[in-house]
Amino acid sequence: MFLQQLINGLAQGSLFALIAISFSLVWGLLRMVNFAMGEVYMLGAYAGWLVVMYATPNLGVALVAGFVIGWIVGWFIEKVAFKAMRGVPHIASLVCTIGFSFFLKELASALFRAETKSMPSYYSDTAFTFAEANISYLQIIMVVIAVVMMVLLQILFYRTKIGLAVRAVALDYRTASLMGMKVDRVTSLAFSLSGALAGFVGVLAATYYNAVNASMGFVAGLKGFTAAVFGGITSIPGAILGGYLLGAIENLSVKYMSSGYRDLVSYFILITFLLFRPNGILGKKAKL
Amino acid sequence: MQNKWHSLVGVTLLVGGATGAWAAPSTIHIALTAPITGDYAEYGNNFKHSVELAIEEINGKGGALGKKFELSVGDSKGDPKESAILAQKWTSDSTILAEIGDFTSTCCMASQPIYNRAGVIQLSPTASHTKFASGSKWSFSAYGTQYWEQPVMASLAVDKLKLKTAAILYINNDWGVDTQKFFKENFEKRGGKILAEESYFSGETDFNAVLTKLKGAKPDALFIATMYNDGALISKQREKMGWNLPVIGSSALYSPQLIQLGGTAVNGVYSNVSFFAKDPDPRIQSFVKTFETRYGNSPNFAAALAYDCVYLLAEAVKRANAMDRSAVRDALAATKDFKGLAGSITFTQDRDAIKSYKPVQVVNGDFQLVK
Amino acid sequence: MIMEIAKLEKHFGGLVAVQEVDLALAAGSIHAVIGPNGAGKTTFFNAITSIIPCDSGQITWKGERIEKLSPQSISAKGIARTFQNIRLFAFMSVLENVIAGTHNHFRSFVWGALTRNARYRREEKESREMAMALLEKVGLAEKHAEYARNLPYGEQRKLEIARALASRPDLLLLDEPAAGMNNTETEELEQFIRALRAEGLTVLIIEHDVKLIMGLADRITVLDHGVKIAEGTAAEIQNNEKVIEAYLGKRRV
Ligand SMILES: Nc1ncnc2c1ncn2[C@@H]1O[C@H](COP(=O)(O)OP(=O)(O)OP(=O)(O)O)[C@@H](O)[C@H]1O
Ligand SMILES: [Mg+2]
Numbered sequence A: 001m002f003l004q005q006l007i008n009g010l011a012q013g014s015l016f017a018l019i020a021i022s023f024s025l026v027w028g029l030l031r032m033v034n035f036a037m038g039e040v041y042m043l044g045a046y047a048g049w050l051v052v053m054y055a056t057p058n059l060g061v062a063l064v065a066g067f068v069i070g071w072i073v074g075w076f077i078e079k080v081a082f083k084a085m086r087g088v089p090h091i092a093s094l095v096c097t098i099g100f101s102f103f104l105k106e107l108a109s110a111l112f113r114a115e116t117k118s119m120p121s122y123y124s125d126t127a128f129t130f131a132e133a134n135i136s137y138l139q140i141i142m143v144v145i146a147v148v149m150m151v152l153l154q155i156l157f158y159r160t161k162i163g164l165a166v167r168a169v170a171l172d173y174r175t176a177s178l179m180g181m182k183v184d185r186v187t188s189l190a191f192s193l194s195g196a197l198a199g200f201v202g203v204l205a206a207t208y209y210n211a212v213n214a215s216m217g218f219v220a221g222l223k224g225f226t227a228a229v230f231g232g233i234t235s236i237p238g239a240i241l242g243g244y245l246l247g248a249i250e251n252l253s254v255k256y257m258s259s260g261y262r263d264l265v266s267y268f269i270l271i272t273f274l275l276f277r278p279n280g281i282l283g284k285k286a287k288l
Numbered sequence B: 001m002q003n004k005w006h007s008l009v010g011v012t013l014l015v016g017g018a019t020g021a022w023a024a025p026s027t028i029h030i031a032l033t034a035p036i037t038g039d040y041a042e043y044g045n046n047f048k049h050s051v052e053l054a055i056e057e058i059n060g061k062g063g064a065l066g067k068k069f070e071l072s073v074g075d076s077k078g079d080p081k082e083s084a085i086l087a088q089k090w091t092s093d094s095t096i097l098a099e100i101g102d103f104t105s106t107c108c109m110a111s112q113p114i115y116n117r118a119g120v121i122q123l124s125p126t127a128s129h130t131k132f133a134s135g136s137k138w139s140f141s142a143y144g145t146q147y148w149e150q151p152v153m154a155s156l157a158v159d160k161l162k163l164k165t166a167a168i169l170y171i172n173n174d175w176g177v178d179t180q181k182f183f184k185e186n187f188e189k190r191g192g193k194i195l196a197e198e199s200y201f202s203g204e205t206d207f208n209a210v211l212t213k214l215k216g217a218k219p220d221a222l223f224i225a226t227m228y229n230d231g232a233l234i235s236k237q238r239e240k241m242g243w244n245l246p247v248i249g250s251s252a253l254y255s256p257q258l259i260q261l262g263g264t265a266v267n268g269v270y271s272n273v274s275f276f277a278k279d280p281d282p283r284i285q286s287f288v289k290t291f292e293t294r295y296g297n298s299p300n301f302a303a304a305l306a307y308d309c310v311y312l313l314a315e316a317v318k319r320a321n322a323m324d325r326s327a328v329r330d331a332l333a334a335t336k337d338f339k340g341l342a343g344s345i346t347f348t349q350d351r352d353a354i355k356s357y358k359p360v361q362v363v364n365g366d367f368q369l370v371k
Numbered sequence C: 001m002i003m004e005i006a007k008l009e010k011h012f013g014g015l016v017a018v019q020e021v022d023l024a025l026a027a028g029s030i031h032a033v034i035g036p037n038g039a040g041k042t043t044f045f046n047a048i049t050s051i052i053p054c055d056s057g058q059i060t061w062k063g064e065r066i067e068k069l070s071p072q073s074i075s076a077k078g079i080a081r082t083f084q085n086i087r088l089f090a091f092m093s094v095l096e097n098v099i100a101g102t103h104n105h106f107r108s109f110v111w112g113a114l115t116r117n118a119r120y121r122r123e124e125k126e127s128r129e130m131a132m133a134l135l136e137k138v139g140l141a142e143k144h145a146e147y148a149r150n151l152p153y154g155e156q157r158k159l160e161i162a163r164a165l166a167s168r169p170d171l172l173l174l175d176e177p178a179a180g181m182n183n184t185e186t187e188e189l190e191q192f193i194r195a196l197r198a199e200g201l202t203v204l205i206i207e208h209d210v211k212l213i214m215g216l217a218d219r220i221t222v223l224d225h226g227v228k229i230a231e232g233t234a235a236e237i238q239n240n241e242k243v244i245e246a247y248l249g250k251r252r253v
Helices: A002-030 A037-055 A059-083 A090-112 A137-159 A161-171 A173-178 A183-209 A216-231 A236-256 A259-276 B002-022 B041-060 B080-091 B105-118 B146-160 B174-189 B208-216 B228-240 B256-266 B282-295 B301-320 B325-333 C041-048 C071-076 C094-101 C110-115 C118-138 C153-165 C183-198 C210-216 C234-238 C241-252
Strands: A126-130 A133-136 B027-034 B068-075 B096-100 B121-124 B139-141 B165-171 B193-200 B221-225 B247-249 B270-273 B338-340 B343-347 B358-363 B366-369 C003-012 C015-025 C030-034 C056-061 C079-081 C171-175 C202-206 C219-224 C227-232
Touching (some): A002 A133, A002 A161, A002 A183, A002 A236, A037 A090, A059 A183, A090 A216, A133 A137, A137 A161, A137 A183, A161 A173, A161 C094, A161 C118, A173 A183, A173 C071, A183 A216, A216 A259, A236 B208, A259 B193, B027 B041, B027 B080, B027 B301, B041 B068, B041 B282, B068 B080, B080 B096, B080 B105, B096 B301, B105 B121, B105 B174, B121 B301, B146 B174, B146 B270, B146 B358, B165 B174, B165 B208, B174 B193, B174 B221, B193 B208, B221 B228, B228 B256, B256 B358, B282 B301, B301 B338, C003 C041, C030 C041, C041 C056, C041 C171, C041 C202, C071 C079, C079 C153, C118 C153, C210 C234, C219 C234, C227 C241
Parallel strands (some): B027 B068, B027 B096, B121 B139, B165 B193, B221 B247, C030 C219, C171 C202
Antiparallel strands (some): A126 A133, B270 B358, B338 B343, B358 B366
């Protein structure tokens, strides 16, 4: 069963890692945390659910819908909570994102009613069994998607001009603006991208857990943030590392302790790292 | 100065309270606390609809003691804090005779001290925690506790299905802990063996890890002490894992939503009912029909119990022949063989209902009585 | 005159960092701004490049008013600069820093990056080649893959100049480019700036190294306490009473 828990952990870790990247993106650019990220994820999940229930049972379309909704909501949050609040102390933006988190959650429960929606299963058959551990197609797909996303992001950031601009703005936005870079546009772009990523993961998670509800974002957001802090929020590789490690640790903690301790373990990690090693495992060295 | 203020406030309260009790109110004002929104919204709305229906019926027949019922509704969202806030609101309103609600034992117990202090009847249709009704002389439960329910499920598992071992997955709240405890007790009493027990907290969506762990214990059956929504989720994730075995739950699984959310994954799941919508009893059929045409969905057990609660109060008022809170409480406590939609009710010394339960099973996407 | 500055002013609270400064910059010239520490030279540059918006005054660039534009628009107009306290993108490679400087010259952005169309690929290739050529020119081609923060100080200054040149500016503002350079490097720098002028570039330079300035500058403006106290050729400035007083005056009193 160790292997099975490890596999569960990897699948879940993929979700954590992707949300953690969303946090990293925003952190890298603005040295800010968007606490509404979990709710963007939740709205993405609803978008995916609406697609498969009312439009087409195609999971690909659902994922795209989650991405698009996440993009739009991310864009909007940046405009209200960050752009409009530029020059105001950071704490105001932070509180504003917390406000957004509650607002979006209540909005979703008003729009969709509070009860859990059932998301159909996709690719849930066992792909292969290895030493008594079952690995489903969906689990493989999740890990593959996560890895592909990460590679795409690395390419975007390190092989393209937009990526260069995003990194430049993240490092020194004043100097970047003197290079002719449109700081607002780059920030907005990266913020939207982080939202899109969260929305996309929301659909993936909804499919994996077969559930969509208005409160699903809170824990997911907190776990994603934990993963980011754990691995190192200043860098995408750190966020990825944190995501997979957290997934593995959580699932193995269920094996060795009572499952009631699982979240406790995560939050213990969060608090410990915030206190003693806020730059995470990878530390400060690696930048976006 | 401060002391003067205190006594002034005290006098005002006293006078206010006294006039409330003395002035003969023109209606029988009752309050309903229910999770209209939130995770338990389905139950909450069933509460609200059936209580409205029952009041309409009673008022149509002239009410009780020549007075009509009047209803105030509050949404607790399934949150104990909200439930307690509503309790403050209801108890500070002297026109309110009794409260019906809340849905979960946790919510009921959070607001119990407030009703107790104020001396207001707290009649919960569904609180099933053994320590709830016994906790205050003003608290009543129409549901019957896990104490009466779980012997039925344990007997089903051991005597009928011939299952020898089981694993338990329960939600970590008052109700879940109780349910788990009584199932375990009764299962073991009949010679069964519990191989593993795991809990989770409200709001969890990932059951893969905990199911994997339970599966490792290789039990004959899985007992889930959960509400229908988690039950559906757990079943889906269990099915995906390829773990097929008899699944037994409590009456909280009995809901059309279980099937709607769980799809084929909940086929075969056992639950039990005190109220069964397909019961041919004409009284039940007429209720079901009215409810369905009015609200577009079929009533669940919570609806039937809440409906019974209104009639319980109406009958108590008639027997007390007074609108006094404490007289009505005494009359309610003396309820014997009340014939409700959800079985007959007799209150124990501790104001818990003694009831009977019938096991049901999901067969091809529909609940059926286990024969 | 390629740039004309009139009555430029910048306050920081009660402090007047730049006060009613006028300056006319001839196209293709090397113009120096000198003055004691805290005279307001860097602030003057910051105001020109809109890093810190000025309080009042006018800046006319090629006949167009630019004092209210954003830094990125100033950059787009063909004005580039370096910083006294080097501001490279520390966690980027040397090459990436210079490529960042080419930003203005390449149009396709999001759409191009998504589709990687022919134009986008051509632009990427061009900007890379252009950046390498500039690194070649300042002698950093070998180190193009290094993190900028790992270069020695003098080389970081060179890299900043290369990055500024990458935007193909008409006016280059250099804020103490020789600071932290050794003698050989300073001489190389002098040659380099002369070569830039030969290519038609206008250079506005702040420098404390008097030897460098006297040999290099066509015209010199002297600031003291935010006020322009003198302007002229090297010879004129060297004999100006006020300038001598500003630099040495306190000692005389
Ligand atoms: N952002 C700022 N906020 C407040 N005061 C400032 C700011 N920037 C500069 N100053 C002040 O303005 C005055 C001029 O500073 P500035 O940096 O322009 O001088 P400088 O001539 O470049 O000096 P140095 O030769 O030492 O570089 C100084 O008194 C400085 O303290
Ligand atoms: Mg300076």
